[in-house]
Amino acid sequence: xxxxxxxxxxxxxxxxxxxxxxxxxxxxxxxxxxxxxxxxxxxxxxxxxxxxxxxxxxxxxxxxxxxxxxxxxxxxxxxxxxxxxxxxxxxxxxxxxxxxxxxxxxxxxxxxxxxxxxxxxxxxxxxxxxxxxxxxxxxxxxxxxxxxxxxxxxxxxxxxxxxxxxxxxxxxxxxxxxxxxxxxxxxxxxxxxxxxxxxxxxxxxxxxxxxxxxxxxxxxxxxxxxxxxxxxxxxxxxxxxxxxxxxxxxxxxxxxxxxxxxxxxxxxxxxxxxxxxxxx
Amino acid sequence: xxxxxxxxxxxxxxxxxxxxxxxxxxxxxxxxxxxxxxxxxxxxxxxxxxxxxxxxxxxxxxxxxxxxxxxxxxxxxxxxxxxxxxxxxxxxxxxxxxxxxxxxxxxxxxxxxxxxxxxxxxxxxxxxxxxxxxxxxxxxxxxxxxxxxxxxxxxxxxxxxxxxxxxxxxxxxxxxxxxxxxxxxxxxxxxxxxxxxxxxxxxxxxxxxxxxxxxxxxxxxxxxxxxxxxxxxxxxxxxxxxxxxxxxxxxxxxxxxxxxxxxxxxxxxxxxxxxxxxxxxxxxxxxxxxxxxxxxxxxxxxxxxxxxxxxxxxxxxxxxxxxxxxxxxxxxxxxxxxxxxxxxxxxxxxxxxxxxxxxxxxxxxxxxxxxxxxxxxxxxxxxxxxxxxxxxxxxxxxxxxxxxxxxxxxxxxxxxxxxxxxxxxxxxxxxx
Numbered sequence: 001x002x003x004x005x006x007x008x009x010x011x012x013x014x015x016x017x018x019x020x021x022x023x024x025x026x027x028x029x030x031x032x033x034x035x036x037x038x039x040x041x042x043x044x045x046x047x048x049x050x051x052x053x054x055x056x057x058x059x060x061x062x063x064x065x066x067x068x069x070x071x072x073x074x075x076x077x078x079x080x081x082x083x084x085x086x087x088x089x090x091x092x093x094x095x096x097x098x099x100x101x102x103x104x105x106x107x108x109x110x111x112x113x114x115x116x117x118x119x120x121x122x123x124x125x126x127x128x129x130x131x132x133x134x135x136x137x138x139x140x141x142x143x144x145x146x147x148x149x150x151x152x153x154x155x156x157x158x159x160x161x162x163x164x165x166x167x168x169x170x171x172x173x174x175x176x177x178x179x180x181x182x183x184x185x186x187x188x189x190x191x192x193x194x195x196x197x198x199x200x201x202x203x204x205x206x207x208x209x210x211x212x213x214x215x216x217x218x219x220x221x222x223x224x225x226x227x228x229x230x231x232x233x234x235x236x237x238x239x240x241x242x243x244x245x246x247x248x249x250x251x252x253x254x255x256x257x258x259x260x261x262x263x264x265x266x267x268x269x270x271x272x273x274x275x276x277x278x279x280x
Numbered sequence: 281x282x283x284x285x286x287x288x289x290x291x292x293x294x295x296x297x298x299x300x301x302x303x304x305x306x307x308x309x310x311x312x313x314x315x316x317x318x319x320x321x322x323x324x325x326x327x328x329x330x331x332x333x334x335x336x337x338x339x340x341x342x343x344x345x346x347x348x349x350x351x352x353x354x355x356x357x358x359x360x361x362x363x364x365x366x367x368x369x370x371x372x373x374x375x376x377x378x379x380x381x382x383x384x385x386x387x388x389x390x391x392x393x394x395x396x397x398x399x400x401x402x403x404x405x406x407x408x409x410x411x412x413x414x415x416x417x418x419x420x421x422x423x424x425x426x427x428x429x430x431x432x433x434x435x436x437x438x439x440x441x442x443x444x445x446x447x448x449x450x451x452x453x454x455x456x457x458x459x460x461x462x463x464x465x466x467x468x469x470x471x472x473x474x475x476x477x478x479x480x481x482x483x484x485x486x487x488x489x490x491x492x493x494x495x496x497x498x499x500x501x502x503x504x505x506x507x508x509x510x511x512x513x514x515x516x517x518x519x520x521x522x523x524x525x526x527x528x529x530x531x532x533x534x535x536x537x538x539x540x541x542x543x544x545x546x547x548x549x550x551x552x553x554x555x556x557x558x559x560x561x562x563x564x565x566x567x568x569x570x571x572x573x574x575x576x577x578x579x580x581x582x583x584x585x586x587x588x589x590x591x592x593x594x595x596x597x598x599x600x601x602x603x604x605x606x607x608x609x610x611x612x613x614x615x616x617x618x619x620x621x622x623x624x625x626x627x628x629x630x631x632x633x634x635x636x637x638x639x640x641x642x643x644x645x646x647x648x649x650x651x652x653x654x655x656x657x658x659x660x661x662x663x664x665x666x667x668x669x670x671x672x673x674x675x676x677x678x679x680x681x682x683x684x685x686x687x688x689x690x691x692x693x694x695x696x697x698x699x700x701x702x703x704x705x706x707x708x709x710x711x712x
Contacts, residue, residue: 145301250297271286
């Protein structure tokens with residue numbers, strides 16, 4: 001997942017702790033192997049290379065597509081897992097060496113982005129040619145929830161905090177006899193330093209932001225959250241948005257959608273009735 | 281209005297996410313809104329055998345504001361009664377003393393240590409402290425303090441700054457405080473080394489009163505204290521930490537105890553006069569402190585040593601340890617041991633000798649004389665449902681004053697001029 005992952009386990013039992021760790025590692029690797037777009041011939045690659053042919057999907061992929069579809073609708077098309085071609089134009093990983101894509105390329109890529117053109121059932125899906133799925137906006141949060149739930153089902157009395165690169169879930173409540181988990185929120189102006197500490201006993205946290213992935217050109221900062229409607233990074237988006245919700249995919253989706261709202265991020269989050277922290 | 285534009289999609293998203301991750305929706309509340317009040321209340325009894333008794337009620341409220349600010353307020357009310365040693369020596373005949381107010385007198389039986397039983401006071405203390413985490417490395421705090429009792433008032437302010445290094449494994453802190461006290465003794469401030477006026481030496485109350493007034497200064501006096509402390513705390517391992525402090529304290533102003541006297545005896549050890557004490561008006565004190573604390577498998581232990589020295593020549597060593605053992609996750613027992621040893625002030629005198637020149641300063645207050653003291657204590661604490669905690673503490677304290685090398689002569693050899701003081705402390709605390 002290209003980010004540091006850790007588990008905090010409220011147990012003195014080393015055997016249980018190492019079993020829990022093994023479950024989490026196995027689940028994270030399983031999901032990465034299945035849905036990473038950097039691995040060829042995995043199920044995601046099969047879909048992206050299906051070239052209008054129907055492709056078989058399993059029940060888990062069906063659930064992910066269903067969730068992505070609901071997010072697409074709830075965000076009025078702003079959250080779109082088919083935005084892969086657009087994303088590829090913005091080379092954020094090159095940092096300040098990155099070239100800004102030209103408008104023609106953006107318009108061409110935009111034409112390939114439209115989740116509503118994807119059809120799927122419980123066992124198959126069909127996608128227009130050259131269209132591309134990128135599950136980067138869901139898969140990590142999904143891996144966090146999935147690992148956390150596997151652990152919670154097997155050890156329902158052990159409170160565990162699963163943290164995959166800042167996306168966090170803790171499904172089993174930490175009891176009142178113990179202090180709550182302390183989760184630092186990264187200060188966008190001073191990376192790797194916490195600017196606020198949240199205390200959680202149960203729930204999930206996710207953060208979206210452009211603190212690490214952005215291009216700066218002529219004094220203008222282009223964040224990595226691309227609005228599929230314009231093909232450009234969202235204007236006036238916060239530096240980072242952290243949301244506390246009942247599971248990590250929900251927290252992740254709300255924080256991403258808040259970024260996509262740009263200058264309206266705070267009012268969007270206020271309307272959702274969730275706890276959040278925004279840095280600008 | 282932007283607010284109207286946004287619809288609530290959170291519940292739809294919650295349902296969608298639950299069917300994705302296969303988990304029931306659960307209510308989530310950020311914990312900081314629940315747990316940001318902490319209230320401690322305690323009732324303490326301190327009783328010295330045949331001497332001072334005190335009952336103290338302590339209330340402490342802590343409130344956190346967000347993750348970075350903490351307000352801590354404390355109120356203590358205590359009521360003291362009983363007797364304390366006046367400093368005069370025991371004699372083979374009864375002794376009569378004038379009360380500090382000048383109104384009335386009291387008599388001590390032959391052979392008894394003279395105790396002044398007028399001690400009766402109610403004290404109210406209040407303090408508030410604010411601490412603020414500026415960044416994960418820097419913390420600052422500041423506070424105010426005030427206390428009032430019948431003849432004494434104290435006001436102070438303090439502030440400090442704390443910096444952590446090394447991923448929070450090392451913390452350096454620097455703090456300072458300033459206290460201003462006003463002393464307004466009952467009956468006025470005694471003139472240093474003046475002799476106590478006694479009724480039996482005067483024919484009329486008016487003559488006595490005039491003589492008494494000669495020994496007194498009108499109005500109050502003050503004292504100010506400036507303290508500075510440098511502290512370093514180092515995490516040694518996952519289970520052990522170490523702390524070292526250096527403190528410097530400078531006091532100037534009125535430091536006499538207006539209720540303490542010295543017997544002036546002749547060569548048979550018989551008291552001729554009672555003189556009011558006299559202490560220097562400045563004091564500079566250094567203290568060094570080291571402590572290590574560790575988490576054991578089923579408990580916590582700490583061990584500390586303090587050395588303190590000052591320009592009154594009072595030097596002290598304190599060794600202290602606490603050991604807490606958890607019988608279960610919710611119930612602990614704790615043992616407390618403390619040993620204290622003090623070398624008295626250079627001007628400490630158990631008594632003065634008539635005919636010899638008066639020293640520049642003198643006090644017979646056993647609290648600044650040579651002594652050792654120890655404390656044995658036990659405490660039990662129980663964690664209750666809802667995060668409440670109840671604890672009980674019982675301690676035995678014994679002070680053993682010692683002769684600083686003064687030669688005893690005449691009838692003084694017949695009495696224990698350095699009697700032990702024994703006390704118990706009982707405390708009940710509840711925190712919620």
